[in-house]
Amino acid sequence: MTTPVPRIALATSTSGPDPSIAGLALIAGLTARRWRVQHFRTRACPTPTELVAHATGMPGRHLDTWLMPPDVCQTLMVGGVRGADLGVVEGRLDGPRFACEAGMESASGDLGPLVRILELPVVGVVPVSGFRCGTFHLPDVPRDAVAVILDGLDDPEDFERCRRLVRVATGLPVVGAVERLAEARREVESAPAGTFPREAVDALAASFLKHADFAAIERLAASRPYPDFIERPSRRRPVGASGSFRVAYARDDAFGCYFPDTFEALAAMGAQLVEFSPLNDGALPEGVDLVMIGCGLANQYAHQLASNLSMAASLRQHVCRGQRLYTEGGGSAYLGRSIIVDGERIPGAGILPVDAEFAAAPRPPEPVERTLARDSWLGPRGTQVRGYRSGRWNLTFSPTAFECPSCSGRLSGDGDFYFRHHAVGSFVHLHLAALPEVVSAFAGPHHPSLRRPTTVHRPEDDAEV
Known part of the structure; x- marks a missing residue:
């Protein structure tokens, strides 16, 4: 039919x-x-x-x-x-x-x-x-x-x-x-x-x-029949995943830009989706396995975000427990050391090793292809992803003194992806419907671990680009 x-x-x-x-x-x-x-x-x-x-x-x-x-x-x-x-x-x-x-x-x-x-x-x-x-x-x-x-x-x-x-x-x-x-x-x-x-x-x-x-x-x-194609089966829960898993995603005046297909793909894999507000909530929802903060208007709400100290602490605790956190665009700027707007430096959540300055003249998103420079839960080193690089933020890599480079740094040599333990911040917008392997990584079994990555760290991975 x-x-x-x-x-x-x-x-x-x-x-x-x-x-x-x-x-x-x-x-x-x-x-x-x-x-x-x-x-x-x-x-x-x-x-x-x-x-x-x-x-x-x-x-x-x-x-x-x-x-x-x-x-x-x-x-x-x-x-x-x-x-x-x-x-x-x-x-x-x-x-x-x-x-x-x-x-x-x-x-x-x-x-x-x-x-x-x-x-x-x-x-x-x-x-x-x-x-x-x-x-x-x-x-x-x-x-x-x-x-x-x-x-x-x-x-x-x-x-x-x-x-x-x-x-x-x-x-x-x-x-x-x-x-x-x-x-x-x-x-x-x-x-x-x-x-x-x-x-x-x-x-x-x-x-x-x-x-x-x-x-x-x-x-x-209704003038043309739809082309014959085999509809892809619903994504199955990854092997090893037991029961449902809870995904908390930010939605408020500051954040809310997500692709509907992302949530549909996660729900098809058994995710229980719950909302939270980095602006108004004092903590993350209980028992979440993955936290997502999408793009939005972090530059407009930087002061309100900075004043919610309890939410920043809750996010840091989530990362310190070895749990996964994924952010894009303005969400990644919020997770950095600071957000800079019109020359004013406003504290961020202090998780990612980056200072994000809102561009005085934002550029249109740019299509890019990036290669992961080290192993992560997004994929092994060498994984290639395509997406649109945000033109709204100028980034400065700012690791702290004596910080272990295997625990925090760049995830790609182009300075678009950053990580701290199992927190990943991207300034490239990914459409996860086109990246089934990454969706599987979101939903796959995860055991909290702060072990050193299997990839040997190279000093050039942390060089300025």
Whole structure:
């Protein structure tokens, strides 16, 4: 029996916010019409804005052919759309391309491969701001498009004329439009991280609903059978694991950027997931085997985090007991010696041997491939992982005097991964659905141990890079 997978690709321009204004208007508008819409980005980078989750009530997901083989993309698409009325995969055709390390392909974020792998009908977003039908040439329509959404109508009265012109010039139907609404767009694009400009989004959604052809969108979403593939079996509990294991993950105003697939993979392996707040709680939940602190806004909440001395002590006790702790991005900055914001040095949890300075001009995440320089519970020395290196933090390796280099230091020669005993801090965002070995390490049997690693320590492992 074929699994129904209602889906479209939304091909947007090569610049602008993510999600695009047109994409946000579409998913918010359909949600207002009581559709359940699952949005997918084409780059697996967590973002603290969470616009998608606020607009649809469903956390955004990611499909990334640079990180994930085709069968993983197909499986994640099926899992993400299960229970939804529509899956929207938004990205740019033939881009954006980012400079990667020598010898690595650089098509990170390209929608094109997903269109082919997932048999996605492409809806092209065509900007028409400043365009008066019959006066200017029709803007370029994205290649492979089978339908069009007009973005930036100066006057709603132009819609019918533009729709007819597109039909005559390209043969493609127009299934919706979004008016220019300059003020609403400015509010969305300038909204601080962690906030949701609801009135502006509602205005954009209402504009889309005014011009949307819902029947045509439904037909497009169901127009292609899903490619034949063998759905990967549910991840089994690793050999040797007994019963369930408890995973505590940070979620509050400071932290909360996680891939939904990570929790689903852990739950499938028997994990009991519990939340905690580094801002407000006095200690970790009892009996946890693994602690996770994802990316977020550690720079904005550095003082509040530093003032919660009991939580920092609880995290250090967890590590001293030989238990596992995994952090990324802002979570890793919090675990360091200090967080530096606008020249002010604020104490961190003091676990990882690094000072993290928030960048005055944050850079976009960069696709990287890293090799573990020593054995750890993430994998043996030589394990290679791909992910997106955070551009929000500048790091300084700062080991303390007489600290044993086998117990604390760099986990990769590039200065992106740090460790202290069984605590691992990464400044590369990993999508664990593409790293089943690492997920197994998260869930695998673990015996607290502070023994020296089997890999012989080399002084050059701790040299500055």
